[in-house]
Amino acid sequence: MKKSIMALLIVAIICIAGVALAAANPFDDVPENHWAYAAVNKLAKDGVIDGSGYRIFGGDRPMTRYEMALVVGKAISNAAKADAENKVLIDKLSNEFQTELENLGVRVKALEKKSEKLTVSGFLHLSEQVWRNSGVYEGSYFAAGKNPGYGSESPHADDGQWLALGVDLFTKYKVNDKWQLVIHDDLTRDAQSGSFAVNSSASDGLLSGQQRGCEIYALGTTGVTNVKVGKFDYVPVYGMFLWPDNKAVVGAQFSVGNPQALKATATYGYLRKSWSGTTVNPRILSGTTDNRYAALELTAAIAKDANIKAAYHMVRNDGNYTNSLSGATDVVKPYATDMRFWELGADKMLTPKLKLYGEIERSNADSENKAFIVGLTYGKADINTPGSFSITGRYVHWDVNSSVNHGTWMAGQAHGAKGPELASNFIIDKNIGIMTWINYMSPTDGTSGKIRTIKTELDFYF
Structure with missing residues (x-):
């Protein structure tokens, strides 16, 4: 199973369990006109991340900030194969979703590492x-x-x-x-x-x-x-x-x-x-x-x-x-x-x-x-x-x-x-x-x- 799918399941489990993650209203949707969607789609098109933007999570609904942070985390791990323009996008996305990344980092990283065995x-x-x-x-x-x-x-x-x-x-x-x-x-x-x-x-x-x-x-x-x-x-x-x-x-x-x-x-x-x-x-x-x-x-x-x-x-x-x-x-x-x-x-x-x-x-x-x-x-x-x-x-x-x-x-x-x-x-x-x-x-x-x-x-x- 691909890492992105496993990571999604992990996020779903966290959401269902109602885990309190330290962020202001952490499950707010990212607005549909937010610049992050275009950035994520470009990273996907250029092969830095798998999938085709936020639609990899199913349906046409907007992504939550934590779902977006999960994708950004994938981009960070693949930054070595990104060109200069995409590295700038990754840095910009990292700053935008810094809080969510910090909260997801320890939990998701630990669970993903186990699944990757x-x-x-x-x-x-x-x-x-x-x-x-x-x-x-x-x-x-x-x-x-x-x-x-x-x-x-x-x-x-x-x-x-x-x-x-x-x-x-x-x-x-x-x-x-x-x-x-x-x-x-x-x-x-x-x-x-x-x-x-x-x-x-x-x-x-x-x-x-x-x-x-x-x-x-x-x-x-x-x-x-x-x-x-x-x-x-x-x-x-x-x-x-x-x-x-x-x-x-x-x-x-x-x-x-x-x-x-x-x-x-x-x-x-x-x-x-x-x-x-x-x-x-x-x-x-x-x-x-x-x-x-x-x-x-x-x-x-x-x-x-x-x-x-x-x-x-x-x-x-x-x-x-x-x-x-x-x-x-x-x-x-x-x-x-x-x-x-x-x-x-x-x-x-x-x-x-x-x-x-x-x-x-x-x-x-x-x-x-x-x-x-x-x-x-x-x-x-x-x-x-x-x-x-x-x-x-x-x-x-x-x-x-x-x-x-x-x-x-x-x-x-x-x-x-x-x-x-x-x-x-x-x-x-x-x-x-x-x-x-x-x-x-x-x-x-x-x-x-x-x-x-x-x-x-x-x-x-x-």
Whole structure:
């Protein structure tokens, strides 16, 4: 529940209880022609406070002085994002409602602080994805004779299309001023079958099929160190080694420094063995034994509008992989039980809205061990700003032995993948956006085939 709504309930409780607040006739209405209404509406229009003026309290009635003071209090707490003109308005409103603010300050602040301990947010997504794959990628979900023991080349069983409805739910609980608990539940249902899985008879109808390893972790600070402990998503550098939304790490992460200057992040623990609903590279991760993981990442600002990033990863297991359909255990070649990965990348703002970035990566495998990416991103999609958008075009190259995951909506684990990608996000209304993702991939190992896919998603944020 938004803070403004909670604050309103608090004011209502105070009013009903008849609490005597120290002011002359404190529940007098603010006259309809009072300058404060115009000031509050301007602050709302400029995004300093939520709502649309006094009508956020329901109906066309005038606001009481205490209701107005409550809105002014919100504006004061958001003063950091106000421009010079709005800061003058906030100061003027603060003087006008000084008595009410003083009386409400202790009571409302204490109650609001308690209500803010638990927050819930997320987004509902309706998506459609279409494949037109060929060659080694065609119908290659453990395709006989094509990828024995290696796993899938496509996120779903067959070429075609997949309509799905899902929700990402984030629940956060504030333990104290330094620590919070976070639970992220990601659940997607197949619109064709109604199951919780992809179009595969082996997992159809199972909750685990697409409830993709949700996050649960504690996040806080100890001294100057930021700490994350539990199961969480991690995207080092620009996402070549671990893809966003994998929720892959089970362990602990420690960060020190400032990304606007120099920041170091150390991660230790395990990478998931079970990746239901998401393609994964069995040449690197074992499905039968623990995948021990350690990483060090550095981010340095070399200029106000430019950064460099580097990361080093270690993954260790016994080299065994179990085919999830046949149950057979294979030793997947050519990697050893101890794999190392190096990443180096940089980004530069060419204009205030246009960013150029790139990355190279290499593993210690004997062959098919390189990856690189180069791309441009324009704009920024802000869910609070209808009409805002971002668009990214990039060229990627993933060798077979270079990465844990080549992408949630693509694959190429047995033959690698290279080619162009295009992604965009357009905010059509406040808290509503349309995301589109397209790629056109070829193998990196010299075999013949194409991954051609497009995904469009309608998102409702809450």
